[in-house]
Amino acid sequence: MILAIDIGNTTVTLGGVRIAPQQAYSLEFTARIDINHTWSASQYESAIEQLFEDKNLSPSDFRGVIISSVVPSVLTLLQECVRNLFGTEPLLVTSESDLGMTFSIPEPEKVGRDRLVDAAWAAAHYPLPVITVDLGTATTFNVIRENSVFCGGAIAPGLDMGLGALSERTAQLPRLDLQIPKRIIGRNTEECILSGTIVGMAAMLDGMVQRIEAELGSPATLILTGGAARFVEPLVLHPHIYDPNLLLKGLAFLCERNCAN
Ligand SMILES: Nc1ncnc2c1ncn2[C@@H]1O[C@H](COP(=O)(O)OP(=O)(O)OP(=O)(O)O)[C@@H](O)[C@H]1O
Numbered sequence: 366m367i368l369a370i371d372i373g374n375t376t377v378t379l380g381g382v383r384i385a386p387q388q389a390y391s392l393e394f395t396a397r398i399d400i401n402h403t404w405s406a407s408q409y410e411s412a413i414e415q416l417f418e419d420k421n422l423s424p425s426d427f428r429g430v431i432i433s434s435v436v437p438s439v440l441t442l443l444q445e446c447v448r449n450l451f452g453t454e455p456l457l458v459t460s461e462s463d464l465g466m467t468f469s470i471p472e473p474e475k476v477g478r479d480r481l482v483d484a485a486w487a488a489a490h491y492p493l494p495v496i497t498v499d500l501g502t503a504t505t506f507n508v509i510r511e512n513s514v515f516c517g518g519a520i521a522p523g524l525d526m527g528l529g530a531l532s533e534r535t536a537q538l539p540r541l542d543l544q545i546p547k548r549i550i551g552r553n554t555e556e557c558i559l560s561g562t563i564v565g566m567a568a569m570l571d572g573m574v575q576r577i578e579a580e581l582g583s584p585a586t587l588i589l590t591g592g593a594a595r596f597v598e599p600l601v602l603h604p605h606i607y608d609p610n611l612l613l614k615g616l617a618f619l620c621e622r623n624c625a626n
């Protein structure tokens with residue numbers, strides 16, 4: 366199997382991805398390590414060793430390691446971990462990787478590598494044009510046109526970021542955990558916050574997708590992913606596919622594609 370590592374601003378997500386014949390990708394395991402900016406490489410290394418021990422895994426179970434990162438400082442630490450644990454360099458996703466896409470934007474190297482992975486998987490596996498929406502620390506949109514042309518997207522504040530900001534910057538609003546709202550018209554403070562944040566996110570997605578389709582001049586396939594997607598997905602009206610492991614499968618896909626070359 367392939368070890369896929371996504372370094373985000375909140376979490377490092379690890380996945381063991383097995384690729385069966387006929388290109389069937391399955392997740393053998395997933396694990397999350399919270400980003401801790403005081404940690405050294407050896408602390409991340411211990412966390413990964415502990416994970417392997419818990420899951421009865423060893424480095425020899427993996428035939429490749431690939432990383433996408435949007436946090437350069439943590440990437441340096443995890444590259445060192447992989448070197449120590451596996452004795453090899455991990456493959457890194459960049460805009461120069463073979464992504465199976467071309468770019469119609471001026472600075473592809475500035476696009477978050479998590480966005481590139483989502484886009485590469487979607488371009489290869491879904492009818493084009495396709496829009497991917499990833500609900501993580503931020504909510505990101507990618508738009509891939511016919512012929513696998515990555516033409517841009519959008520970046521909005523994340524769900525949890527919105528919930529956090531509401532409580533931190535007010536006297537009377539509590540900190541709530543994500544949950545699916547019971548109704549649109551909230552009947553108390555908690556219901557109002559959940560409606561405004563979560564139904565609001567779904568409405569934003571629907572409105573954005575409508576506007577993106579208008580700019581494209583054609584309907585698009587809509588793919589939703591990311592840790593917070595399950596709270597929003599049931600409220601999205603536009604036809605869509607919920608693919609919770611897009612990023613990890615995308616990493617394994619790119620590992621295959623870029624190791625073979
Ligand atoms: N098991 C869970 N229960 C409740 N909320 C969750 C759970 N898993 C994820 N979330 C929420 O989903 C959000 C997004 O998760 P995801 O893993 O996609 O991104 P992240 O790790 O927070 O962001 P990044 O990838 O930028 O680090 C998290 O901020 C968290 O609030």
Ligand SMILES: CC(C)(CO)[C@@H](O)C(=O)NCCC(=O)O
Nearest residue numbers: 435475476477478479480503520
């Ligand atoms: C938007 C985030 C933070 C989402 O993880 C990440 O993709 C990122 O840092 N992007 C860089 C800017 C860009 O994608 O244009």
Ligand SMILES: [K+]
Nearest residue numbers: 374435436437
């Ligand atoms: K920043």
